[in-house]
Amino acid sequence: MASTEDDRQVRISKIAGRYLVFDIDDVAYIRRQHGICAVFTGTMPQNPTQNVFLGLPLELYAEDAKMLLDRKVAYIADDPLEHLTQLKSMDDATRKSYLQSIKTQRRTAQLVFNEAKAQSMAKHKDKRKPKQPQPPVVVPTELPLPASSADDVTAAVDQEEEGGAESLLESSSSKPVKTDSSTPPQKPLVKEKLPAITPTTSNAMISNGISNPDVENHTALPLYSYLNERGYFITPGLRFGGDFSVYPGDPFRYHAHYMANSYGWDEKIPMLDLVTSGRLGTAVKKSFLMGGQKPATENSEAGELRAFCIEWAGM
């Protein structure tokens, strides 16, 4: 995994001026290696009637996208354009490889489904035995494909198919899926109709780098990357009343330390704003952080960034 992370190129889908990440491996990578957690915004198909846990896609700040782009670990893709182009004029090879990857996933889904069914039958049997309290069987109406079990299954299904296992997990490949169609067609393992699937990403269909749109509106980038470089994680500040919530590490583990606002170097800030923000921050046990960057001068390319923290003095 380490080697693949080295040359990983995160695909950032630019859709209507917003920056989204669909690949869970990209998400895990930028979280682990680049201190970016951003916000999960999608409905979880496993339990779509709650708002506590949300899933893919991940919505990035423009600042996140710009930072990753500058570090050369990501590319921005004009997703609507690339999808339309590909869908409207897909060549045979791509089409075949795309359908192949879908078929592989369908077969895997079938196997997992059968397995789950067998398990539930077994548990059902157990249930008949007296005095053995069982937790209610977890058989979702929609079928989970946990990575662990999927791994085994995939290996069993078609080892010969390169990239199949990877695309099943929606994992690995930000690199273009091989469009080589020389793979020998397999005998179907099951004659019956396979379940249909909706892949999470379009990795099997579109390759990277067709378009390279720019990242716009990243005015807070100086403060943002200043904090990121120091190991802070940043999420939207709406909950605490600032531009950003700033965590001293992965928000999975830590409470936010700061609510932060980014200002221009000479932007005049009403004192009342400082007092209200300071009061608000203290009320949620956070410090109010304000920061801005000195504009470039002849002597220095990128001016220094100054940050100040405000707390109620208690007097």
Next chain:
Amino acid sequence: MSADQHLQALTKVVVNNLENQHDWTQVQIHIQDNLPRPLIYGLPPKRLYVHPDEQIDIIKAEKQLNQRVPQEPELEWVLPLHLAEKWSISDFAAVFDAITAIPPGGEFVNANEDAQWQLWRGPKRGKRILLATVQDDSTVTYYWMHNGLVKPRQN
């Protein structure tokens, strides 16, 4: 009223408030060429700020010494402001650049290199200023402003 007079009046309101409402002592008005306006410094009746890490060092020291470590108050900087003012990041940066962390005469003399907790009153003390914001009715509100990233106190 000229700007000078305004600043004088503003400073006076804060000095009065510190001395008479908050019982500060040794309150001084500090004028310096590179400062945009007079600062104030003085000694609060009790310790006003303890850095979260200092707190930990104090607890460690108290465990080690098996006795309470007294928390003497420290001299603090005060920047008088009026609520109607607007300041930029660069304005604040200029003030911080012009001051030392510890106001004149506030150096902790008996600092012992071995006692970590004592360093917070000397070399480890970061620059901080009390923003004293004056309203028209001469109410004064006090907020800490720290230079750089200073994590919040956990109380």
Next chain:
Amino acid sequence: MPLDDDLEDNPSLVPPPSTTTTNNATGDAATMMDEVEEAEDAPTADFRLFASTYSKTKNISAQTIRKGEKDFESHGTRAQASALDASRDAMRDVLSYTRVHNTKSASGWCRGWYFPDWWKDWPEDWEQQKSKRGKEGGGRRMRRKRTGNYHRCIQSLGRAVTGLPKDRPARGREWLLPEEALYLVERGSLDLWWPTRGIEEVFPADGSVPTAAATTSAKGEGEQTEEDEEEDEDDEYKYGLPLSLQAAYALLIGEDGERGKVSLQKFQVFSHLKRAGYNVIRAPTNPLPVQDDTQLTTTTQPASKPKSVTEWLISCLPQSKSSPTDPPPYGPLVPPGFYRSYNTIYNYLSLRPSSTSSSASSTADNQPQKPQSPESDGYDSDSNSPYKIHYHIFKASTKFTRTRPPPPDFYISVISAKDTSIPTLSEISSLLASAPADLPKAEWLAGGPARLYARLKHGYRNVLLAVNDHGVINYMRFAQGGFAKEELFRNYDMRVSGGPRRGGGGGGGGGGKKSGNNNEDDRGGLIEVEFELLASRLLQSAVS
């Protein structure tokens, strides 16, 4: 109390999902919610909790993970690092899920086709339906095939277009808005396809379902475009390709107002509300018809109060019953003298028109009103204002049918936290004016002073703002307060005229007084108004 029916960001307060077949979580789900609800920041919810409720094989029980376990900062300990790794691994596991549609199950599955241009030549009213959902499985009716949640969500979404000519393709199919289609894809309920053939072929006008036919009589079809050994499977791909979630976003998310698309901000609010169990429909793009002459007609009614500066000036002429005489050009507003009621005095003092007093006067009107403050004269030119009603929201408990939706429980406007400023008076007036009156409960209205605060808090019109900051959504309620309706001075009169205190001289009689303005004297009910000016006036008149 009046706010109890507000939408809350707190997930524990949203109505429980009514029918949850997908909620396979055992008792743990409830525990999970309990533990998470107090977490200060939901986006950081620990996926281990989620994983533990779904996969018993993970050996993580929700009980062992308690809330409040987050630390203040890193101590560099191994325990911290491994806890973080566990959380991240759980996140990865949970989010590696692939959406599966069980084609074999009796309930069938739902396949949608993307035909964004099919309605483009139709009147604007139709313009909103873009994406096509056909039904698999020989055209059996969806509602019989699905139960539970699924049933619910299908019932409350989509739209069948009736009254089409018989030879039109895809008759009787349901059409989805982009946000509806994307929401269904995201929750794993819709298998969205890109058609590689025209709609006439996918959904022939004769009503046959070729895709289903392909599955049943695959071998009979001679013209498969691909040679395949997989028997029936590849025939499916003759008409199109299944799309990924990413593709669905790429095709359905767009700029605000873009044809056949929905903005990400609105979609996030839409799906947030849907997940919470609300029924959500798009507000009509053209607000309910508002008569242009509303202002004129209402001003001619004697009961209505002034609305604009000009009208107010006119109203200063002695025509309005509420102010008995027009204010004198100089001198005291309240002429010196003896008054038997505070009403008269306060009516003299009442100079400023208030928008609520006028809307309150027409409480019966349930229609959106024309904005009334002078600032909102630019209402029509204000069409660029982001403050518009975008969705109508229905509580899960409201009996809901798509074809004839009941009056909405809430009106919501979706606002970007970063790109939008606090609304101006004119924006907020226009926004409120576009919502129908929502009066306080009848018992509050009848409740007199005791329910004063309930009435004030509820207001007379309201709109919810969904403020979206990159996927984090806060809901706020903006209501038109009815302060002008609450004429506190009427109570003074009740006390004065109805009060049994008569001749209670020594000033001790005012025990029930709330206000120092109660200038009762021992003449009982008579109020004396005296001004220093009185003397000068008298002097003046004596001179002249």
